[in-house]
Amino acid sequence: MTSYVSVSDLIRREAPGNPLLCFSPGSIKKRVEQFLAHFPGETGWAVKSNPHPLVVRAVVDAGIRTFDVASRHEIDLILRHCPSATLHFNHPVKAPEDIVYAWHSAAIRSFAIDCPEELEKIDAVLDGAGDTARRDTVLTIRFRNTRPTGTGNYCFDEKFGAHASKAVDLLRFADSLGYRTGLTFHPGSQNRDPESYATLIDLARSIAAESFAQGTAALAHINVGGGFPCSYPGGLEPALKIYLAAIGKAASSIACPLICEPGRAMVAESANLLARINLRRKDDPRLYINEGIYGSFMETPFVDFQPPVQAYSADGTPFPEAGPCDDFQIWGATCDSLDRLRKPVSLPSAIATGDFIEFGMMGAYTNATATRFNGIEPAELIAVTEITSWPTGTTTATQSHCE
Ligand SMILES: Cc1ncc(COP(=O)(O)O)c(C=O)c1O
Incomplete structure (x- = not known):
């Protein structure tokens, strides 16, 4: 070439x-290093931000092994470049055929949902695979921002996300069927407010506490999504390290593992x-x-x-x-x-x-x-x-x- x-x-x-x-991959390496050094948990990448093979290769070469995928095509793409990858199928509304493919052919064991109907779609695919199948699978409840935060530039809450009280119900429903559970949110893409992550982690903590008080098992993870901004010259976005510090502070009082899955911040530059x-x-x-x-x-x-x-x-x-x-x-x-x-x-x-x-x-x-x-x-x-x-x-x- x-x-x-x-x-x-x-x-x-x-x-x-x-x-x-x-395309020049140097900035990807720097970004990945920043996340790996300062994000207090597992750093993933949202493949949808740029699925070009050269970009995927650069992200894998920089050390990322965890990926948010949105379709069968993205699953295949990542497994071709990184057969040992951990995939989270975090699109809250998945094609039924893609769920079958993800669970049975790609061994994906982590799915986002934001309503009982999506849970039932996944459960129908696992039906017959036995109780171990449910115990091996994490259903991550995507909840909506119901507390005031600074605005993400590009709001994601209108399309997806359960209200906090419904998120508690979903945690209980998934737990009662034998699934492991998690929580996730997306604070809006090109988000300009580092403290919005702290607010949403705090909301996750209170959703988890309420459901725990009603007898559910501890969470497998909290996924803080993407949303980290790219710093355009003259822009108002704080530096990435300020976001990671705000998350680190908010996370210091929770026991459960954290995941992030930035898209834009990893590859824009x-x-x-x-x-x-x-x-x-x-x-x-x-x-x-x-x-x-x-x-x-x-x-x-x-x-x-x-x-x-x-x-x-x-x-x-x-x-x-x-x-x-x-x-x-x-x-x-x-x-x-x-x-x-x-x-x-x-x-x-x-x-x-x-x-x-x-x-x-x-x-x-x-x-x-x-x-x-x-x-x-x-x-x-x-x-x-x-x-x-x-x-x-x-x-x-x-x-x-x-x-
Ligand atoms: C579930 C999920 N995670 C992560 C991302 C990445 O978001 P961003 O590019 O704002 O970091 C997206 C973007 O659409 C998403 O839908």
Whole structure:
């Protein structure tokens, strides 16, 4: 496979007409090391954030052996790369065929649920496997945030999660059938409030205490989900270590094992998107690029983030940091008018049709969610030894090109 030393090198050699996700695994190793050193429990990874084989390989090589999977396809993918992996099937609503496959063919023994009906689906699959089957299986109750916390940028509580009192009932139901039990939550993706983890761990503790008082066995684990943010330049997100410290403090008074399964925080910084400008209109702030919300920018309408940018001329020469800049509206590759970036992007005033823009921190929920709308192929992910990195939390995208 061809490899490129830098984004400039890639542009010079290929002048790519299609968008590319330039992948460099160094940041994954650093993130994994941070979690392994400071998360007070087992660190997993949510595969859905980027299931590209190069990314999966990098996560496994960095030492992760625990994975949150959402489908049969993700199960197979992980077992191909890491046959000894521990898999948690934490999608709260699973296809019945996937439950059969997970339990019987992939030996998965950990499933999330948030209602009795999903529990019954799983129990029907185990029916006939005997009492040991239930004792070997952990049903992890996903509960909803019912206490005020700072907001996660991208709230997950509307779709899934049992109310706290229903979570107690579910723990009792699962326990009465002979299952081991756990609790889990998702505090919202790109979550900006480290203390929300402490609040939710505390809520888990009180749900567990109430059910324990009613005779259930101790929990097998509490899974604190994902939600850890990526630190965009100029963003308001506290550093990862502050989240891990808040969790460490909250967890110091609970006896049960903890798991986390970050997606975005693990992989976002590992890939930058390289897009070409297909048109700059004269005397007009609109730039049309060969990528958009039906490709790598699918999250843009929902999540309030602004990727940092580096511009290149058509021959691969980076535009210098200092120099005159203008705010441009970035319009996507399809004919759809929704296909645009929400916020203007500051770029060199001289930027032209045929030039390139490298958008930083695009390794999560990009190729994973891209479509072929308008017959446009999703960005391919390729290895590039060195991609541009930005100092996090200190400068804005605007400042990256304008002093
Ligand atoms: C069950 C579960 N765990 C973990 C994650 C990862 O979340 P994030 O990328 O915000 O860390 C998700 C994301 O959808 C999820 O659904």
